[in-house]
Amino acid sequence: MELPHKDSPNLHLVVATQEELLQQQNDNSGEWKGALSLEAYLRREEVLLQLDLTKDGGLTPWMLVHQPPNAVRTVLCGCESLKKKALVAKDGKVRDVVAHGVASVFCPPKYRGKGYAGVMMSKVAQRLQKWQVGDGNAEFSILFSDIGKEFYTARGWQPFPSCHVSLPAKAELGEGLATSKVESGDYEELCADDQQLLRKRLQAMSSSGRTAVALLPDVTTLHWHQAREDFVARELHSGNANVMAGGRGAMVKMDDGFRAWCYWTRVWTNPQEEAPNTLHILRVVVEGEGHYDFGPASEDGLKKVQNTSAVKAVSALFQAAQLAAHQAGMNEVQIWNPTSTTLAAVKLLDANSATVEREKESITSLLWYGEGSWEDVDWVCNEKYGWC
Template identity: 50%
Template sequence: MTVSQYVLPDGKSSTLALVQPTDAERIGQFKKNALTWKGALSLDAYLRREEFLSQQAFTKDGGITYWVLVDSAAKHRAVLSGCETLRKKALVARDGKVEEVVSHGIGSVFCPPEYRNRGYAARMMEELGRKLETWQTDQQRCMFTVLYSDIGKEFYTARGWHPFPSSHISVPATSKPEVHVGALPQSRPLHAADLAELCAIDERLIRERMTKSSSDGRWTAALIPDVDVIQWHHAREEFVAKELYGRTPVVKGAIVGNKPGHRVWCYWTRMWYNDNPQENKDNTLHILRLVSEDESLTEGHPPDVNHQTNGRSSIAPAIASLLAAAQQEASQWTMGDVEIWNPTSVTIQAAQHLDPAAEVTHRDKESIASLRWYGENPDRPVEHVNWIGNEKYGWC
């Protein structure tokens, strides 16, 4: 059979296989998905960024795996659909016992336009879901995997990744916050050298709190926000900033307080979505992770359906100070706003202190945090798993 006579199989064909691509296939897939994800970068810069990101501490030495769906019966195989997975350190806990496990984040799911509507992406995700349960597990278990859907909730739910809370609140970028910063606790900037120590403290706090919060029979799950993960996000922003503006950001977050045990801090990253690097529309400074050392100050509850807060909190001014610092940093980097995912009531108080009109947005189309559970009750993880730390740092 000649190439011209070859007939593409449908998505249920027994000849379809999930494999790792050749270098040429991987680059070819990048070239096809570039229009969707390169933003203001040129094609050449986009290809260089992806190569650069694959060599970070988080991704090198098998930290990132590329996958493609191909027809194993074809003489000249084509990439029918593709994606990538990033190995993530994670924790699960139940009945007071915390276990470190392997997880994977799935990103860059893409089916070339010429191969769509044949069921290839669906087949790829079905194969991948089974594969990841034992992929790179060594002596550990893989209890869950995550992805962030930009095509709504139905497609991935049908393949085993169930939607979890996906909300955010934002405040506008500004060089002059409307409130008097002097009325808030003073923050100071965080730099790259500060991250390792703070990430280690955060992980210890997560482990301690999971021990206490997992005594009701439900599982608690968390991706670990270690320094390699945070630096991967920063490597991404630094590469893009250098390409667009010829300089790189040095402020990586902010912290309030000096006394260990009573500090509040956050890390952030800048993402340029606008095709024009001189316009700030849609560009967003994302809060990657918000941390409080004092557990008594983090008892805020998620907002109810009317976005009402549950009283005043003594930590809200500290969080407002962090957000104010983020607003000013965002304004220096052509950002339109500052966004924080899945805010608690206390975080909403803080945001509304800076912008009384700020409201919680519940996403139903883009960046839908979705989790596939490999433990008991895999079809109902939202009922049986408490996913904590469901923040931007987990995105990939």
């Protein structure tokens, strides 16, 4: 078959049929099945499609197809979008909005080098602005690039801060505040408290004239991460009771009565790859006015938060994460885009820990549809829970 030119009028962005989606999953399995077999990977994707986040149109499978008039269409490449709840704050006012997460961008090798993925993403960028929002607009869409910054920037998704710090897994807890486990049954109450705090803090920080946005850290999102984790744990480690012994997160009470907590997820990688098994901190929450900072970590910020109760509390959470990582056979604990508080907590446990700036993988990227320029937008709580 002669391949069409990328400017062909017969290239169309369509919502995939179930058969086309299954074929795309077969094709992209080599990239994303990780430690799972092909058969298990396909079962996992079927399970994930039944979750509250994805069912009933929550997930949309997009395909770029070549379809001349009166001819059968040929799928050239594909991706997915997930409808997400988000918050936008400007001039002290906080609004609930629709955002979209883009994931699973894949072009089969036989169709690469022809510009099809670029055409698809340009069409997706335009389509998502009006997708699933009635008469209004989506405020923004996000994605996490594993191919560097240039490709998606050219289609409108601007790279935002993408860094992380890591701590090694440990077999024992060190000194510090006592923690309790967070389990999935705690999600609903904790997410409600988190969202209330987040709205107040967004309201305060948006009075500066800039726009602050955040994906909503809700139960639906956490259950999606939990389902991915549970499926792989059952497939690979069903006989090991210690794997999930560390719970879903940890909580600590500070001296002043306020709480701090975090959620995490375990990610097992392909044994044939060099990437380590990692326990990812999905979200860190600290109660109390003045206890927590939203901005990226800085030298001045580190000086301000040193020896504070918030730093001691978060370091206790991270120690619990190190232990949970060890119990699950993980190599490390990873925290995305640390604030001064989270970085100070990491350095309290490992003074030599260095911030890693990601240049190729998991580049957090945002396409702004709202008023003004993306340059006036602060993506708040740009943590692992938002990954899709």
